[in-house]
Amino acid sequence: MKTKNFFYIIILLLAVSGYSCTEQQPERTIVDAEQEVKGHVRAVLTDAPQVPPRITNKSNTKVIVELEVIEKQMRLADGVEYTFWTFGGQVPGKFIRVRQGDLVEFHLHNHPDNMLPHNIDLHAVTGPGGGAEASLIAPGKSAQFSFRALNQGLYVYHCATAPVGMHIANGMYGLILVEPLEGLPPVDHEFYVMQGEFYTSGSYGEKGHQDFDMQKAIDEHPDYVVMNGAVGASSGENAMMVQVGETVRLFMGNGGPNLVSSFHAIGEIFDKVYVEGGSLINHDVQTTLIPAGGSAIVEFKCEVPGTLHLVDHSIFRAFNKGALAQIKVVGDENHNVYTGKEKEEVYLPEGSAIQTISQNKTQKSTKPIAEKSFEERMEAGESLYKQNCMACHMDHGNGIAGTFPPLVNSDFLQARDDKGIGIILNGLQGEITVKGTNYNNIMPAVSLSDDQVASILTYIHNKFENDGGLVKAADVDSWRKQQ
Numbered sequence: 001m002k003t004k005n006f007f008y009i010i011i012l013l014l015a016v017s018g019y020s021c022t023e024q025q026p027e028r029t030i031v032d033a034e035q036e037v038k039g040h041v042r043a044v045l046t047d048a049p050q051v052p053p054r055i056t057n058k059s060n061t062k063v064i065v066e067l068e069v070i071e072k073q074m075r076l077a078d079g080v081e082y083t084f085w086t087f088g089g090q091v092p093g094k095f096i097r098v099r100q101g102d103l104v105e106f107h108l109h110n111h112p113d114n115m116l117p118h119n120i121d122l123h124a125v126t127g128p129g130g131g132a133e134a135s136l137i138a139p140g141k142s143a144q145f146s147f148r149a150l151n152q153g154l155y156v157y158h159c160a161t162a163p164v165g166m167h168i169a170n171g172m173y174g175l176i177l178v179e180p181l182e183g184l185p186p187v188d189h190e191f192y193v194m195q196g197e198f199y200t201s202g203s204y205g206e207k208g209h210q211d212f213d214m215q216k217a218i219d220e221h222p223d224y225v226v227m228n229g230a231v232g233a234s235s236g237e238n239a240m241m242v243q244v245g246e247t248v249r250l251f252m253g254n255g256g257p258n259l260v261s262s263f264h265a266i267g268e269i270f271d272k273v274y275v276e277g278g279s280l281i282n283h284d285v286q287t288t289l290i291p292a293g294g295s296a297i298v299e300f301k302c303e304v305p306g307t308l309h310l311v312d313h314s315i316f317r318a319f320n321k322g323a324l325a326q327i328k329v330v331g332d333e334n335h336n337v338y339t340g341k342e343k344e345e346v347y348l349p350e351g352s353a354i355q356t357i358s359q360n361k362t363q364k365s366t367k368p369i370a371e372k373s374f375e376e377r378m379e380a381g382e383s384l385y386k387q388n389c390m391a392c393h394m395d396h397g398n399g400i401a402g403t404f405p406p407l408v409n410s411d412f413l414q415a416r417d418d419k420g421i422g423i424i425l426n427g428l429q430g431e432i433t434v435k436g437t438n439y440n441n442i443m444p445a446v447s448l449s450d451d452q453v454a455s456i457l458t459y460i461h462n463k464f465e466n467d468g469g470l471v472k473a474a475d476v477d478s479w480r481k482q483q
Contacts, residue, residue, distance in 0.1 A: 093174025244331025381459025
């Protein structure tokens with residue numbers, strides 16, 4: 001009897017489990033490719049981070065897409081230029097929005113001023129090469145082909161002309177959304193964000209025009225990993241804006257060509273994730289993986305004001321290579337959700353000794369250092385500042401109110417005979433007064449070479465309206481010897 005009851009329990013559990021899965025994941029919609037489409041519309045195409053409106057026709061229709069390939073020089077970072085190959089004049093390429101069952105008539109144009117042939121492979125296409133075979137064209141030519149959007153989802157498109165990796169690495173990728181005929185559920189805001197890598201002849205931040213470096217691309221060592229085509233393209237003054245209480249849907253893609261993205265929003269939890277851009281839905285997700293050549297749709301509600309940082313949580317990419325975008329949420333505070341800082345105290349469980357950021361001691365060279373010019377110090381100092389100081393003192397140098405002091409026109413810094421050398425090398429703790437405001441915090445010592453300290457301080461003294469001048473590596477070396 002016990003065996004029989006146990007058997008019935010197992011059958012019941014399996015039945016409940018099957019019902020639960022069916023409830024969570026509805027049956028896929030199968031498109032009849034023979035079904036007639038009615039009328040036609042011209043697709044509205046948008047540049048990131050904007051998303052075109054959904055097509056409102058009641059039945060499937062023919063959607064005419066016109067997309068032009070343009071090779072052009074544009075900004076990759078401040079002072080850094082790059083010759084991008086683009087779908088529509090920007091990186092990522094234009095956002096394309098159609099519906100499952102629509103017939104897409106695709107026109108690809110290769111601008112006559114371009115140097116190379118190009119084509120397009122849309123992952124939403126069922127057919128040879130995703131359309132690549134039908135669309136290979138020389139400069140000054142156009143190609144047309146059509147496809148039925150059979151499968152719902154968010155799909156990457158890219159150039160597939162040999163060498164394929166080079167065309168993608170130069171910016172030739174974008175997203176095409178195939179949504180249900182009735183559209184996705186309404187939200188307050190939809191945004192388009194896409195990650196990609198750039199492999200440049202110079203290192204990160206090196207000024208001037210940079211060429212593509214094939215060996216770095218083969219080795220998968222990018223100098224830049226960026227959101228929406230360039231460092232800062234969708235952050236700072238270019239950040240997306242929403243109100244407290246509004247819902248957001250992000251169409252997130254990864255053009256690659258090589259790296260997997262660990263996509264995360266600092267300060268938010270994804271209420272809903274369409275895994276890999278398909279119909280499988282996950283809930284309450286902190287970080288979602290997006291493969292190269294893949295995508296995800298994420299949704300969340302903005303409960304409190306502040307700046308959300310959209311990052312690749314392979315985190316050095318975000319803060320040292322550019323993989324960061326921002327959403328600024330404005331509106332009233334909600335202390336039932338988040339209070340902000342309520343209290344601050346000095347906490348020294350390891351004693352009063354200042355900690356050192358790096359455990360690797362900087363090796364002193366026996367060779368004299370070739371002093372840099374003022375221009376060289378400023379360029380090197382900017383990069384070092386962003387890597388070592390920006391998290392606390394911010395990119396504008398104004399610090400964080402009540403926590404980290406400003407560096408802009410700092411009377412405290414200007415009063416020091418060592419111009420700040422000792423602060424960087426030995427750290428600083430205890431109460432200080434900067435521009436009439438008291439701060440009581442701890443700055444760890446930073447292990448930098450004499451040359452690096454000279455560059456970072458030259459940048460701080462000149463960029464942030466202090467007493468200017470040029471700090472030399474010899475000045476830092478002399479200070480060390482006096483200690």
